Amino acid sequence: MTDAAKKKIAGTVGASNAKALKGPKAVSTDISDPSLDYISEMLAAAKPGSAPTVMRDEESAEPARVYAPEEQRCGLIAIVGKPNVGKSTLMNALVGQKVSITSRKAQTTRHRITGIRTKDDTQFVFVDTPGFQTKHSTALNKSLNKTVLGAIGDVDLILFVVEAGSFTPADAKVLSLFKPGIPTLLIANKLDTVGRRHEVAPWLKDMQERHPFAEFVPMSAKNKKDVERMFGICSKYLPQQEWFYGEDELTDRSEKFLASETLREKLFRFTGDELPYTSTVVIDKFEEEPSPKFGRFMRIAATIVVERDGHKAMVIGQGGERLKRISTETRQDLEKILDAKVFLEVWVKVKSGWADDEARVKSFGYE
Numbered sequence: 001m002t003d004a005a006k007k008k009i010a011g012t013v014g015a016s017n018a019k020a021l022k023g024p025k026a027v028s029t030d031i032s033d034p035s036l037d038y039i040s041e042m043l044a045a046a047k048p049g050s051a052p053t054v055m056r057d058e059e060s061a062e063p064a065r066v067y068a069p070e071e072q073r074c075g076l077i078a079i080v081g082k083p084n085v086g087k088s089t090l091m092n093a094l095v096g097q098k099v100s101i102t103s104r105k106a107q108t109t110r111h112r113i114t115g116i117r118t119k120d121d122t123q124f125v126f127v128d129t130p131g132f133q134t135k136h137s138t139a140l141n142k143s144l145n146k147t148v149l150g151a152i153g154d155v156d157l158i159l160f161v162v163e164a165g166s167f168t169p170a171d172a173k174v175l176s177l178f179k180p181g182i183p184t185l186l187i188a189n190k191l192d193t194v195g196r197r198h199e200v201a202p203w204l205k206d207m208q209e210r211h212p213f214a215e216f217v218p219m220s221a222k223n224k225k226d227v228e229r230m231f232g233i234c235s236k237y238l239p240q241q242e243w244f245y246g247e248d249e250l251t252d253r254s255e256k257f258l259a260s261e262t263l264r265e266k267l268f269r270f271t272g273d274e275l276p277y278t279s280t281v282v283i284d285k286f287e288e289e290p291s292p293k294f295g296r297f298m299r300i301a302a303t304i305v306v307e308r309d310g311h312k313a314m315v316i317g318q319g320g321e322r323l324k325r326i327s328t329e330t331r332q333d334l335e336k337i338l339d340a341k342v343f344l345e346v347w348v349k350v351k352s353g354w355a356d357d358e359a360r361v362k363s364f365g366y367e
């Protein structure tokens with residue numbers, strides 16, 4: 001394969017007119033690795049007769065210039081998939097800063113979050129969604145699912161994220177929600193964890209038969225090159241229209257919201273699988289005080305709401321040790337995010353059954 005062809009393919013190609021796929025040549029963890037040519041060939045073989053996506057050449061980018069409104073391109077991109085497939089990791093990487101929390105625990109993301117990235121003439125407005133819930137039907141899960149459905153109804157492009165090589169009934173349920181007409185890319189994420197790359201080829205072929213995906217993108221949200229490639233892939237689906245946000249804006253979420261998300265992330269990170277996902281965070285106070293010494297000083301008070309006394313003990317930990325770590329790490333992150341000196345107070349309260357109580361779910365800020 002020529003260098004030019006390698007550069008062009010870069011892990012994506014249209015999905016129609018499927019043809020026999022080629023087998024493996026090598027196993028590697030980086031899809032941009034030349035030893036992974038077989039993936040490029042396999043993908044190219046999936047759509048004969050049409051040119052694979054041509055990528056933006058980041059290295060030879062022209063000097064920054066100002067784009068007049070009529071030259072601008074802008075659109076909404078929903079990132080959708082079952083819990084824990086890497087949606088938030090992908091969005092944070094695309095935005096270039098953490099705007100959506102991630103954790104090993106499924107169902108971390110509960111809100112529609114907009115992440116914004118402006119590159120050259122194009123503004124990408126990403127909508128991260130909660131993992132679609134199929135197992136339980138609590139008021140909380142119904143609210144989460146409503147958010148997913150709202151997010152995919154009015155976008156220009158859907159990134160349907162699955163784990164490369166895997167397609168479960170939960171993935172199928174999410175896929176069944178998509179209305180025809182909105183171009184959908186299959187993002188085969190966590191490619192770095194696939195030991196047997198050759199098994200991805202028949203899987204991709206199977207995926208082509210399941211849905212008319214516009215393109216396939218095998219990638220790892222943790223691989224910088226793969227993430228950069230996404231901009232070139234997505235931009236052609238976005239309409240020519242004036243940017244919705246300022247060039248430097250990263251998110252439409254408030255600082256208060258980012259504070260509650262940061263605390264929730266630390267809560268889940270430090271409690272692991274012990275704490276049920278129904279625990280949540282409420283910000284009671286979020287005040288800026290004048291401070292000649294620090295420039296910006298924020299006074300924040302938050303409550304971690306759990307369902308049982310046992311969960312409260314779990315969050316507090318032996319001698320308050322765990323709560324102290326959760327609070328300290330949250331404060332340190334917030335000082336960076338808010339660019340301020342932060343004074344943070346965290347309380348833990350028990351409110352049983354809140355996730356089953358629709359009014360309370362609403363009062364905690366879910367839609």
Ligand SMILES: Nc1nc2c(ncn2[C@@H]2O[C@H](COP(=O)(O)OP(=O)(O)OP(=O)(O)O)[C@@H](O)[C@H]2O)c(=O)[nH]1
Nearest residue numbers: 084085086087088089103106107108109131220221
């Ligand atoms: N190895 C590997 N791990 C990944 C990759 N992308 C995400 N992860 C990990 O997968 C886990 C889940 O990632 P999230 O981004 O929180 O997943 P999500 O789909 O937003 O999850 P929900 O909020 O539950 O819907 C985290 O531990 C991530 O670090 C990847 O490309 N490779």
